[in-house]
Amino acid sequence: MGRHTQLFDCHKTLGARMVDFGGWDMPVNYGSQIDEHHAVRRDAGMFDVSHMTVVDLSGTQTHAFLDRLLANDIGKAATPGKALYSCMLNDSGCVIDDLIVYYRGPHRYRMVVNAATREKDLDWIRRQAAAFDVDVDEREELAMIAVQGPNAREKAATVLPESDRDDALALKPFVSGEFGSLFVARTGYTGEDGWEIIVPGDEAAELWNSLLQNDIAPAGLGARDTLRLEAGMNLYGSDMDETTTPLESGLSWTVSFTNGDGGARDFIGAAALREQKENGVPRKFVGLLLEDRGVLRSHQRVVTQAGDGEVTSGSFSPTLSRSIGLARVPAQAGDTMDVEIRNKLLSCRTIKPPFVRKGESTIDS
Numbered sequence: 404m405g406r407h408t409q410l411f412d413c414h415k416t417l418g419a420r421m422v423d424f425g426g427w428d429m430p431v432n433y434g435s436q437i438d439e440h441h442a443v444r445r446d447a448g449m450f451d452v453s454h455m456t457v458v459d460l461s462g463t464q465t466h467a468f469l470d471r472l473l474a475n476d477i478g479k480a481a482t483p484g485k486a487l488y489s490c491m492l493n494d495s496g497c498v499i500d501d502l503i504v505y506y507r508g509p510h511r512y513r514m515v516v517n518a519a520t521r522e523k524d525l526d527w528i529r530r531q532a533a534a535f536d537v538d539v540d541e542r543e544e545l546a547m548i549a550v551q552g553p554n555a556r557e558k559a560a561t562v563l564p565e566s567d568r569d570d571a572l573a574l575k576p577f578v579s580g581e582f583g584s585l586f587v588a589r590t591g592y593t594g595e596d597g598w599e600i601i602v603p604g605d606e607a608a609e610l611w612n613s614l615l616q617n618d619i620a621p622a623g624l625g626a627r628d629t630l631r632l633e634a635g636m637n638l639y640g641s642d643m644d645e646t647t648t649p650l651e652s653g654l655s656w657t658v659s660f661t662n663g664d665g666g667a668r669d670f671i672g673a674a675a676l677r678e679q680k681e682n683g684v685p686r687k688f689v690g691l692l693l694e695d696r697g698v699l700r701s702h703q704r705v706v707t708q709a710g711d712g713e714v715t716s717g718s719f720s721p722t723l724s725r726s727i728g729l730a731r732v733p734a735q736a737g738d739t740m741d742v743e744i745r746n747k748l749l750s751c752r753t754i755k756p757p758f759v760r761k762g763e764s765t766i767d768s
Contacts, residue, residue, distance in 0.1 A: 425519030492672030546607035594634025635756020653688035699728035
């Protein structure tokens with residue numbers, strides 16, 4: 404039996420099919436995964452993401468610590484509430500994990516890292532923090548609900564006190580606010596608008612049920628995966644890990660070699676990334692659209708004129724009714740390639756992710 408989030412009983416009441424995910428018992432769906440996917444794309448859905456690890460950082464050297472820890476420039480999160488997406492790298496420039504960090508005020512930040520990498524992340528963060536005046540506080544008592552979809556914020560705002568609704572709805576993308584006991588961030592992992600709400604664990608079930616009563620559909624890990632894939636968002640452990648760098652994982656935009664003043668940054672892994680960039684990144688990260696009948700899946704061989712690559716994520720897209728995927732291939736590969744599926748080579752063409760934006764296809768037919 405895995406660990407349970409504070410919403411476990413809510414999932415069982417709704418008849419969720421539970422699976423093990425990173426040591427947690429989590430809902431994969433509540434009936435139809437495709438219906439849950441469409442609910443998020445077309446209206447509003449919600450996910451229990453309380454298995455994610457929330458870490459609060461404080462102390463006079465917290466900014467300096469994050470400048471060293473993160474490949475992205477923490478100086479970009481300069482105003483209270485601002486969020487920053489980044490990777491933590493090892494000395495070889497490979498990805499330990501990806502995360503979001505929020506600036507809460509002078510010397511105070513909140514970080515959310517992945518569930519499956521919790522132990523190694525916390526160990527790495529604490530070891531790196533030892534050289535700085537920083538307190539690292541894991542907030543296991545908190546829960547987290549992601550409300551996503553074109554109507555998600557408007558529907559979710561009704562559970563907030565009336566005095567807070569306008570301010571919450573006014574939050575810009577990648578900005579957070581604190582409303583009573585709720586930490587509300589306009590972030591997500593679906594490619595849709597919405598909020599990720601961090602809530603005290605003993606208030607989580609009440610919040611979940613209130614959102615349910617406001618016609619926000621519960622959705623499980625299955626829909627979350629197809630939604631993030633359509634949005635071209637990486638999944639740690641599939642699309643990047645400790646054997647790959649951000650530069651070969653479609654994440655070069657998250658790497659800041661200089662700070663806002665133009666000075667060189669000395670983050671962990673910077674030297675290795677500079678060397679890789681100077682020598683030429685050997686592999687690139689591409690989106691794939693399967694032209695033949697079949698379904699793209701992780702670890703399938705990709706055959707190109709420049710050599711072989713591999714599908715890192717693949718699935719049937721409910722929005723497009725096509726099979727799509729992400730793959731890492733030789734840097735010299737062209738725009739067309741084949742994928743080996745059941746001992747047959749099937750034709751693909753490359754697509755620059757995302758495949759879906761604001762519920763609409765980005766693909767030219």
